[in-house]
Amino acid sequence: xxxxxxxxxxxxxxxxxxxxxxxxxxxxxxxxxxxxxxxxxxxxxxxxxxxxxxxxxxxxxxxxxxxxxxxxxxxxxxxxxxxxxxxxxxxxxxxxxxxxxxxxxxxxxxxxxxxxxxxxxxxxxxxxxxxxxxxxxxxxxxxxxxxxxxxxxxxxxxxxxxxxxxxxxxxxxxxxxxxxxxxxxxxxxxxxxxxxxxxxxxxxxxxxxxxxxxxxxxxxxxxxxxxxxxxxxxxxxxxxxxxxxxxxxxxxxxxxxxxxxxxxxxxxxxxxxxxxxxxxxxxxxxxxxxxxxxxxxxxxxxxxxxxxxxxxxxxxxxxxxxxxxxxxxxxxxxxxxxxxxxxxxxxxxxxxxxxxxxxxxxxxxxxxxxxxxxxxxxxxxxxxxxxxxxxxxxxxxx
Numbered sequence: 001x002x003x004x005x006x007x008x009x010x011x012x013x014x015x016x017x018x019x020x021x022x023x024x025x026x027x028x029x030x031x032x033x034x035x036x037x038x039x040x041x042x043x044x045x046x047x048x049x050x051x052x053x054x055x056x057x058x059x060x061x062x063x064x065x066x067x068x069x070x071x072x073x074x075x076x077x078x079x080x081x082x083x084x085x086x087x088x089x090x091x092x093x094x095x096x097x098x099x100x101x102x103x104x105x106x107x108x109x110x111x112x113x114x115x116x117x118x119x120x121x122x123x124x125x126x127x128x129x130x131x132x133x134x135x136x137x138x139x140x141x142x143x144x145x146x147x148x149x150x151x152x153x154x155x156x157x158x159x160x161x162x163x164x165x166x167x168x169x170x171x172x173x174x175x176x177x178x179x180x181x182x183x184x185x186x187x188x189x190x191x192x193x194x195x196x197x198x199x200x201x202x203x204x205x206x207x208x209x210x211x212x213x214x215x216x217x218x219x220x221x222x223x224x225x226x227x228x229x230x231x232x233x234x235x236x237x238x239x240x241x242x243x244x245x246x247x248x249x250x251x252x253x254x255x256x257x258x259x260x261x262x263x264x265x266x267x268x269x270x271x272x273x274x275x276x277x278x279x280x281x282x283x284x285x286x287x288x289x290x291x292x293x294x295x296x297x298x299x300x301x302x303x304x305x306x307x308x309x310x311x312x313x314x315x316x317x318x319x320x321x322x323x324x325x326x327x328x329x330x331x332x333x334x335x336x337x338x339x340x341x342x343x344x345x346x347x348x349x350x351x352x353x354x355x356x357x358x359x360x361x362x363x364x365x366x367x368x369x370x371x372x373x374x375x376x377x378x379x380x381x382x383x384x385x386x387x388x389x390x391x392x393x394x395x396x397x398x
Contacts, residue, residue, distance in 0.1 A: 020197075020199075021197070021198045021199045024194045024195070024197040024198050025088075025194075026150075026153050028092070028191045028194035028195040028198070029150065029153050029157060029191075030156070031157070031188070031190040031191035032091070032092070032126070032188065033154045033156065033157025033158045033161065034157050034160045034161040034164075035099070035161065035187040036123070036154075036157075036158055036161060037159065037162040037163075037165070037254075037257065038161040038162075038180050038183060038184040038187075039181075041161070041166075041250065041253050041254035041256075041257045041258075042169070042177060042180060042254070044239045044240060044243050044253070045243055045250040046102075046177050048243050048244060049177075051112065053109070054361075054365075055240060055361055055365060055369070056362055056364065058236065058240050059237075059357040059358050059364070060361060061357075062235075062236050062353065062354065062356075062358070063354045063355075063357070063358060064114075064117050065120050066354045066357075068117060068120050068121040068123075068124040068350075069120070069127075069347065069349070069350030069353060070347050070350040070351050070353075070354055071347070072125070072127075072343045072346045072350070073340075073343050073344050073347045075125065076125075076340065077343075084129045084132065085195060085199070087125060088129055088192075088196075088198065089192050090122075091125050091126045091129070091191070092122070092188045092190075092191040092192025092193075092195060093188075093189075093192055094118055094121045094122035095122035095123070095184075095188035096185045096189050096192070097115075098116070098117075098118035098121070099181045099184045099185045099188065100185045101114070101115035102181060103177055103178045103180075103181030104178055127346055128342040128343045128346060130150060130154075131321075132338055132342060145269070145276055146272070147272050147322045147326070148268045148269040148275075149269055149272065151264070151272070152264065152267075152269045155260075155261045155265045155268060156261070158257065158261040159258055159261045159262050159265070161184070161187075162255070162261060163254070164180070165250060165254035166251045166258060168180065169254070170251045214333055214337070216331060216333065217332075219389055220324065220328050220341070220345060221348055222386055223284070223324050223383075223387075224345040224348045224349040225348055225349065226379060226382055227320075228348070228349030228351070228352030228353045228356070229352050229353075229356050229376070229379045230379050230380070230383065231318065231353070232352070232353045232356045233295075233360060233373070233379075234294075234376075236357045236360065237360055237364070237369065237373070238298060238310075238311055239253065241298065241307070241369055242307060242311065245369065246304045248304075256308055256311055256312055257315065259312055260312045260316060261315075264316055264319070267316050271283070271320075271322060275322055276326075279390075279392055280323040280326060280330075280387075281387050281391075281392065283320065283323045284320060284324075284386075285384055285387045285388070287320040287323075287383070288383040288387060289380075289384065290313070291314075291376075291377075292377050294310045294317075295373045295380055296373070296377055297310045298310060298369075298370075299370040299371075299372075299373035299374050300370070327390060328341060328342065328345070360372045360375070
């Protein structure tokens, strides 16, 4: 099934206005994915080449980088009276100013950190909107499928961004980081324009709640704690191992992400359908087992091509976010809880994300980088046992 075929629901054709809005939403995702492909494949090299920071310094950079995620319950509380279309427009503008400031107005580490916060405010604001809109557009119990289609479209666009880096920052062309960040910034502005054209009847805003905390969502919150630790090790230290220890170039990092994004176009859609078919417990258990293998591989192997393969595999496994979102949609007390609870989940996982890199950087400095991945393997084991507490869809209904 193609990505764009997801614009039609299994229950029948959508109205012309909804199809138009869906088309503009997917177009915005394409431009945003192009922006993210450029930024994700160059950021670690940019820090290494432009600021010459240490492994512990790289870990501490993640604190301000993840700060917008931690503050998401406050940010979404301020925006909750507005339709998500306006949130999407802000995503593009924040990304534009962040990447331009990062590339052109960062004479030192302190100013660089400020622009990193602005840039990542866009990415974190998009997280609850992407999930909430995916659930709005899902029908007939196919929420995993719909979220997989949206993720697949995003991956498809990231291929273009990483391909640009691979081509334009190669030894033959050698465009600077500044030049690439201009392209990323312009792409973000086009994303804002496309998102401004989105009109959905369900998207009226007016929830006026910063967050929802309910006892029955405790397992969802715990899964977010573990996700925050799990993802940050590989967002921060896996690429840093490749760049600082194995001398991986920006074009090679872009190629790795391009391969991951290409595979992710199909993997995310298949994974979303697998969540619908097998349930969240099975797929999150599988993710934990795979993560354990990846952690041990990074800790024990010095074969760079194996590490490249594990890095690609880990990027693919980030699709497990779909399972946490569908689990919440299944246990939610009332549907209006979803955006606010997603925002709280993001803040919880980012409270962890802000501390894990700093601790990991200190662990790296004291004992070497394998110690970071041995610690991450413990998180994988905890994630496996936490997944066993997820009730099946049938038992949760009964």
